[in-house]
Amino acid sequence: MEANYPLFQIIDKNGEVTNKDYRDLLTVEQARSYYYHMLRIRTYDHKGIALQRQGRIGTYVPFEGQEASQVGSALALEDDDWLFPTYRDHGATLTFGADLDRLLLHWNGRIEGCVPSLTKNIFPASIPIATHLPHATGAAMAETYKGTKNAAIAYFGDGATSEGDFHEGLNMASVFKAPVVFFNQNNGFAISLPIKKQMNSETIAQKAEAYGIPGVRVDGMDVFAVNFVVKEALDRARNGDGPTLIEAVTWRFGAHTTADDPSKYRDQAASDATRTDKDPVLRLEKFMKNEDMWDDAWLETIKNDIKEELDQAIIDMESYENANSDVMFDYVFETPTWTIDEQKKSLNALKGGQS
Numbered sequence: 001m002e003a004n005y006p007l008f009q010i011i012d013k014n015g016e017v018t019n020k021d022y023r024d025l026l027t028v029e030q031a032r033s034y035y036y037h038m039l040r041i042r043t044y045d046h047k048g049i050a051l052q053r054q055g056r057i058g059t060y061v062p063f064e065g066q067e068a069s070q071v072g073s074a075l076a077l078e079d080d081d082w083l084f085p086t087y088r089d090h091g092a093t094l095t096f097g098a099d100l101d102r103l104l105l106h107w108n109g110r111i112e113g114c115v116p117s118l119t120k121n122i123f124p125a126s127i128p129i130a131t132h133l134p135h136a137t138g139a140a141m142a143e144t145y146k147g148t149k150n151a152a153i154a155y156f157g158d159g160a161t162s163e164g165d166f167h168e169g170l171n172m173a174s175v176f177k178a179p180v181v182f183f184n185q186n187n188g189f190a191i192s193l194p195i196k197k198q199m200n201s202e203t204i205a206q207k208a209e210a211y212g213i214p215g216v217r218v219d220g221m222d223v224f225a226v227n228f229v230v231k232e233a234l235d236r237a238r239n240g241d242g243p244t245l246i247e248a249v250t251w252r253f254g255a256h257t258t259a260d261d262p263s264k265y266r267d268q269a270a271s272d273a274t275r276t277d278k279d280p281v282l283r284l285e286k287f288m289k290n291e292d293m294w295d296d297a298w299l300e301t302i303k304n305d306i307k308e309e310l311d312q313a314i315i316d317m318e319s320y321e322n323a324n325s326d327v328m329f330d331y332v333f334e335t336p337t338w339t340i341d342e343q344k345k346s347l348n349a350l351k352g353g354q355s
């Protein structure tokens with residue numbers, strides 16, 4: 001089956017162009033834009049972990065290693081498209097236009113961070129695995145009924161393909177030719193469960209066959225390749241040709257969340273080796289240097305811009321008062337159930353009676 005779904009790649013780990021058909025389409029503007037966005041979200045990601053370790057935000061979900069998948073796909077979208085992320089896809093939402101301040105407030109446990117974007121069609125991150133796939137199908141179908149050319153993209157991991165919602169989302173999208181792209185980031189693990197224990201399928205892309213839709217396997221460390229396949233899938237969707245399942249083969253360099261220790265369930269030394277061997281940011285840098293597109297002064301400028309933007313967003317986040325944990329309980333039901341009342345009381349007791 002793997003042979004039926006070859007890995008689509010344009011540049012390899014040395015930054016060499018392996019797919020000559022695309023050679024002339026790789027411009028310096030594109031390369032710089034991809035590099036800027038990948039560096040921006042990586043800087044943010046590192047900061048997220050540091051802020052959690054310093055006790056300045058709550059549990060954080062890192063995505064380092066998955067930058068090419070998230071940036072390549074998000075930059076393929078048009079302004080009015082819909083993005084349905086998981087808890088790990090804030091790199092994609094930031095790139096698409098999510099508000100940085102709001103994202104930080106989200107990790108800080110503030111209700112303001114949970115308000116959907118006012119400028120872009122970005123759904124709140126789905127914590128339940130795969131439940132947003134039928135929602136993405138529904139949003140895409142609604143766009144068709146409204147007569148627009150807008151499409152939707154749903155992000156999810158390898159583990160999500162074991163859920164019933166994966167089946168429902170894809171089957172419904174196929175039957176109704178919904179303009180939706182199912183964008184899977186196969187990072188090899190669902191928390192501690194390796195993909196070999198998750199499924200007997202050789203690839204995730206082949207699962208498309210069950211729904212009679214195209215399945216594409218792409219090198220998720222190659223930002224150019226990801227961008228081209230997602231654009232193609234979005235074009236198909238807009239043209240009324242229905243959904244596509246894309247499997248971006250990638251790797252999560254760090255932990256599942258800041259509450260996880262991956263060395264307990266995977267060979268951490270081998271994983272760390274991927275940081276030099278597979279790193280999507282380094283790969284693009286090598287390509288740009290090979291092609292004479294690199295400029296140290298430009299790098300300094302974007303590094304400074306990113307730092308300034310992030311520093312300011314952190315100051316803004318920390319200018320809010322501490323989050324009031326009562327809001328977690330107060331807005332679940334109009335009249336709280338006794339279980340919710342008890343949970344609220346016990347948390348406040350733990351906090352020494354402060355709210």
Ligand SMILES: Cc1ncc(C[n+]2csc(CCOP(=O)(O)OP(=O)(O)O)c2C)c(N)n1
Nearest residue numbers: 088127128129157158159160187189190191
């Ligand atoms: C319906 C549901 N079941 C279980 C969980 C607990 N859970 C949180 S993350 C996760 C692993 C998901 O793995 P994958 O879909 O591969 O995405 P990744 O975290 O690797 O990005 C699980 C099982 C959940 N959030 N929702």
